[in-house]
Every structure is written in C-alpha cells, then in structure tokens.
Amino acid sequence: MARSALTREDVLDTAARLVVQHGPQHLTMRKLAAELGTAVTSIYWHVGNRESLLDALVERTVREMGALTPRGRTPVERVVSVARALRRELRARPHLIAMVHERGLTERMFLPAQRALVHEVHAAGLRGARAAQAVRAVQFQVVGHVLVERNRERSPVQSPAESDLWSAGRAETLWSSDHTEHDPALARALARPADPERLFVLSVRALAGALLEGAGSGGGSPADRAEQ
Amino acid sequence: MARSALTREDVLDTAARLVVQHGPQHLTMRKLAAELGTAVTSIYWHVGNRESLLDALVERTVREMGALTPRGRTPVERVVSVARALRRELRARPHLIAMVHERGLTERMFLPAQRALVHEVHAAGLRGARAAQAVRAVQFQVVGHVLVERNRERSPVQSPAESDLWSAGRAETLWSSDHTEHDPALARALARPADPERLFVLSVRALAGALLEGAGSGGGSPADRAEQ
DNA sequence: ACCTGAACACCGTTCAAGT
DNA sequence: ACCTGAACACCGTTCAAGT
Numbered sequence: 471m472a473r474s475a476l477t478r479e480d481v482l483d484t485a486a487r488l489v490v491q492h493g494p495q496h497l498t499m500r501k502l503a504a505e506l507g508t509a510v511t512s513i514y515w516h517v518g519n520r521e522s523l524l525d526a527l528v529e530r531t532v533r534e535m536g537a538l539t540p541r542g543r544t545p546v547e548r549v550v551s552v553a554r555a556l557r558r559e560l561r562a563r564p565h566l567i568a569m570v571h572e573r574g575l576t577e578r579m580f581l582p583a584q585r586a587l588v589h590e591v592h593a594a595g596l597r598g599a600r601a602a603q604a605v606r607a608v609q610f611q612v613v614g615h616v617l618v619e620r621n622r623e624r625s626p627v628q629s630p631a632e633s634d635l636w637s638a639g640r641a642e643t644l645w646s647s648d649h650t651e652h653d654p655a656l657a658r659a660l661a662r663p664a665d666p667e668r669l670f671v672l673s674v675r676a677l678a679g680a681l682l683e684g685a686g687s688g689g690g691s692p693a694d695r696a697e698q
Numbered sequence: 699m700a701r702s703a704l705t706r707e708d709v710l711d712t713a714a715r716l717v718v719q720h721g722p723q724h725l726t727m728r729k730l731a732a733e734l735g736t737a738v739t740s741i742y743w744h745v746g747n748r749e750s751l752l753d754a755l756v757e758r759t760v761r762e763m764g765a766l767t768p769r770g771r772t773p774v775e776r777v778v779s780v781a782r783a784l785r786r787e788l789r790a791r792p793h794l795i796a797m798v799h800e801r802g803l804t805e806r807m808f809l810p811a812q813r814a815l816v817h818e819v820h821a822a823g824l825r826g827a828r829a830a831q832a833v834r835a836v837q838f839q840v841v842g843h844v845l846v847e848r849n850r851e852r853s854p855v856q857s858p859a860e861s862d863l864w865s866a867g868r869a870e871t872l873w874s875s876d877h878t879e880h881d882p883a884l885a886r887a888l889a890r891p892a893d894p895e896r897l898f899v900l901s902v903r904a905l906a907g908a909l910l911e912g913a914g915s916g917g918g919s920p921a922d923r924a925e926q
Numbered sequence: 927a928c929c930t931g932a933a934c935a936c937c938g939t940t941c942a943a944g945t
Numbered sequence: 946a947c948c949t950g951a952a953c954a955c956c957g958t959t960c961a962a963g964t
Contacts, residue, residue: 475928499957509930511958516928520957571845574852588888592881602887607901614842621804655826656816664834673835673905680904703947727938737949739939744947748938 476508478516486527486566493565494524524569531566532579535559538586545594549678550671552586553612557670560616568620576613584609594682604681611677619666704736706744714755714794721793722752752797759794760807763787766814773822777906778899780814781840785898788844796848804841812837822910832909839905847894 484505488497499520503510517523538555540548560567570579587605596604712733716725727748731738745751766783768776788795798807815833824832 498955500955511931511960512929514958571849572852574849576846576849584888588884592884597881598883599887601881601884603897603900605888606892606897607904610843610846610897610901611839611905614844614846615838616842617799617845618804618838618842621799621802623802653820653825653829656820656829659827659830660812660816660833669831669834669838672831673838676835676908677839677901677905680908726936728936739941739950740948742939 476506476512480506481513481516482526485523489527489565494569528569528573528575531563531570532575535579535582537582540586540590545590546675546678546682548590549587549608550674552583553674556583556612557616564620580609580613596682607681608678611674615670615673704734704740708734709741709744710754713751717755717793722797756797756801756803759791759798760803763807763810765810768814768818773818774903774906774910776818777815777836778902780811781902784811784840785844792848808837808841824910835909836906839902843898843901
C-alpha cells in the first residue's frame with residue numbers, strides 16, 4: 471500500500487474502516503497514524519483534530535444515506551416499506567449511526583426518507599399541518615424504534631432479566647402487589663424476547679393507519695386494512 | 699465538609715453530581731479525587747475502576763426510576779398519561795439517561811411503566827400475545843420518541859437546516875425533482891420546529907388507539923375517540 | 927504545501943508500602 | 946480494612962523546524 475502523498479481522503483477512509491470495525495472509542499490518532507504509516511502530526515494537518523475527523527465521518531455517512539423507493543399498493547403499505555428500508559440502512563452501520571445520533575444529525579440523515587413520506591401522506595389525502603404532523607410522527611416512530619432496538623441488542627445479560635421478572639414464579643408477586651389480573655399467556659409473551667422486525671412493522675402500520683385514515687382521498691378505506 | 703472516612707456512597711454521590719452537571723466525559727478519576735479531597739487511588743479501593751463507577755451510577759438511576767400512577771377515564775388516556783409521566787422523568791436526567799441507554803438498560807428502567815401498561819391494555823380487553831405486543835409497541839414508541847427528541851435538542855445548528863430545505867425558495871426544486879404536488883402549508887409546517895410534546899401525545903394516542911381498538915371490553919368504542 | 931520528532935499536559939490503572 | 950505517592954503506559958495537541 472505504497473502511497474505517494476497522504477490525502478484527506480486517505481485519512482477519512484482508514485479512519486472510517488477502523489470505526490466500522492471497532493467503534494469510535496478505539497480510534498486513536500496514534501493508531502490511525504500507524505495504520506497510515508505516517509507521523510501522528512501529519513493527520514492534524516489534514517483533518518484538524520480528532521473531533522473534526524469524527525465530524526467528517528459523520529458528515530459522510532449522512533450524505534451517503536441513499537434515496538428510497540417506496541413499494542406497495544396503498545399509502546400505508548408504502549409508508550411501511552419506506553420505514554423498513556430505512557431500518558435496514560440504519561442497522562447496517564451501527565457505530566456510525568450512533569455517532570450521527572450523538573451529534574444530533576439523525577433528522578438530517580432522515581431527509582430523503584422524509585420526502586418519500588411527504589409524498590405518501592399527500593397521496594393519502596392529508597394536507598398542510600396535519601400532513602406535516604403525520605410525517606413527523608412516523609419519522610420519530612421509525613428512528614426511535616431503531617434506536618431502542620439497537621439498545622436492546624447491545625444490552626448485556628440483564629440482571630434480573632425482563633424474562634425473569636415476567637416469568638411464572640415471580641409474576642405472581644409482581645401482579646398481586648399491583649393488580650389482581652392473571653394472564654399467563656401475556657406473561658409468557660413478555661418473557662420471550664421480542665421479534666423486533668415484526669413489532670416494528672406492526673407499530674408503523676398501526677400508527678400510519680391511524681394517522682392516514684379518514685383523509686380526503688386515495689388511501690382506501692381504513693376498514694380495508696383493519697384486520698390482518 | 700470534613701469527613702471521618704471515605705465511603706462508597708460518598709464516591710457515588712460526588713460522581714453523580716459531577717456527571718449530572720457536566721456529563722460523563724468530564725468525570726475524571728483525578729478531578730473526582732480532588733473534589734473528594736482524597737488520593738486518586740482511594741477511589742479505586744471503593745469502586746474498582748472508572749467503568750464500574752459509571753455502571754454503579756447507572757444502576758442507581760435505574761433503581762430510582764419511580765412507579766407511575768396512570769390517570770384518565772379510558773385505557774387509551776391512561777396509557778397516554780403513563781407515557782407523558784415517563785417522558786418527564788426521562789427528560790429530567792439527560793446525561794444519566796444517555797448512560798443507561800449506552801449500557802442497554804433502557805428496557806429494564808422501563809419495567810415499572812411496563813407493568814402499568816400491562817394493566818391498561820388488559821383493561822382494554824386485550825389478552826395474551828396480542829396484549830404483549832401492544833405493550834411493547836407503546837414502550838418502544840415512548841422510549842424511541844424521547845431518544846429522538848433529546849437528539850434533536852442537542853442538535854447543533856444544522857447546515858443546511860431542515861427548515862431551509864423545506865423553506866419556500868428551495869422547496870420548488872426539491873419537489874419538482876421528485877413529484878409535482880404543491881402544498882405550501884405543509885412546507886411551512888415542516889419548516890417550523892416541531893412541538894415535541896404535542897407530537898408525542900398525538901403519536902402515542904394514535905398508536906394506542908389503533909392497538910387497543912376492537913378489543914373485547916372496557917375500552918369504549920374506537921369511534922368515541924376517533925375525532926378530536 | 928506538506929511532514930516530522932520532541933515536548934506538554936493530561937488520562938486510567940497498578941503496585942508496593944504505609945497505618 | 947483503608948489510604949498513599951510513585952510509576953507506567955497510554956492519550957490529544959502544539960510547535961518549531963524541516964523539505
């Protein structure tokens with residue numbers, strides 16, 4: 471990997487690789503320099519300092535978050551498809567996405583998807599402030615879900631785990647201290663790990679359905695998708 | 699603040715105060731020792747190392763996240779009230795909550811609220827797996843929304859800001875490259891900063907309404923709260 | 927315009943030694 | 946059982962000096 475001259479792009483590429491592999495906390499200027507085969511201080515000439523190096527990586531990630539093509543017959547289904555596509559993209563780059571989040575740029579990264587959502591909400595007959603509200607609600611919903619989901623995955627062995635707290639033995643105590651209802655099937659369901667993909671689609675569909683129903687035209691009747 | 703002997707509680711208290719004030723990145727073992735008036739190494743005797751000190755603070759935060767008392771006449775309204783109470787609690791301790799999030803313990807912190815949600819979903823007539831799904835959907839919704847919201851607040855001046863991208867001048871370009879619809883009111887609404895509290899309540903009510911409707915008993919008819 | 931090594935002011939952590 | 950200072954192996958960053 472002989473290089474004639476170090477460029478800013480070289481620095482960003484190598485830094486991005488290290489971050490994707492090991493996370494930002496393991497990216498040190500000295501390791502990066504070693505990887506690039508230069509003096510530590512050369513990096514400073516190209517990118518300023520560590521913080522603006524990370525900023526540049528984030529900037530790049532935001533820019534690369536591609537456009538989305540909605541699929542499906544109804545606006546609600548197309549909203550769901552946008553949501554799923556976005557979820558997939560976000561989940562492919564966990565470390566970088568976390569950095570985008572820390573820098574408060576999640577919303578900006580979301581702009582292409584926002585445009586797609588505007589189109590669908592419009593097609594469902596919503597206009598003006600109500601349309602904007604629906605778009606934002608779905609946007610918050612999707613981004614939020616992905617953040618919570620990531621959180622769950624990084625979660626260490628929880629002590630006591632959710633499943634323990636809701637499992638047969640202790641459930642009795644917890645319930646009776648609180649209310650008296652009994653629902654072993656519910657307790658079992660909450661004791662199992664959630665299926666995030668399924669929960670995600672269910673939630674987005676429910677929310678989008680509720681927000682888009684009763685709009686002027688083009689969305690089909692809410693009853694069409696009430697049960698399934 | 700003369701102290702006879704340094705205790706683990708002293709260390710945790712002071713560390714918590716520093717973290718709440720300035721965030722975890724500014725908590726160094728040396729500063730903490732100076733604040734406590736001891737040698738750095740004494741801290742190690744009491745808490746092991748920096749990482750387990752932070753873990754202990756997180757553990758404490760999770761434990762202190764109190765029980766919630768739902769208010770409202772319908773299950774949906776009581777779910778909304780739980781959601782609002784939780785949002786308020788989470789927003790009161792941003793740094794600590796971020797640490798809980800980083801350690802994947804958000805869900806555990808959410809357990810008291812989860813129990814309240816189970817009660818309401820049950821009261822609405824949902825049972826078993828479907829009840830569990832509804833609880834989890836709302837849970838993800840609330841936690842996710844708070845995370846996104848925090849993210850937005852920490853957001854630096856965005857360049858280009860969302861409001862620019864959706865403002866009059868550029869909107870034309872963006873729209874026409876994409877679709878041909880025109881909706882100046884929508885563009886204006888998206889250009890304004892979101893009202894998070896309002897959006898939050900709207901979203902939770904829509905989601906809870908959709909998930910709890912058509913259940914066996916106790917929730918009132920969905921039509922009761924369809925329009926308002 | 928680009929690169930370098932030396933130096934500075936920090937870190938977290940270990941350890942042998944004290945009481 | 947608790948506390949200490951010295952020392953180690955790291956950091957990010959600055960700066961004067963090179964080409």
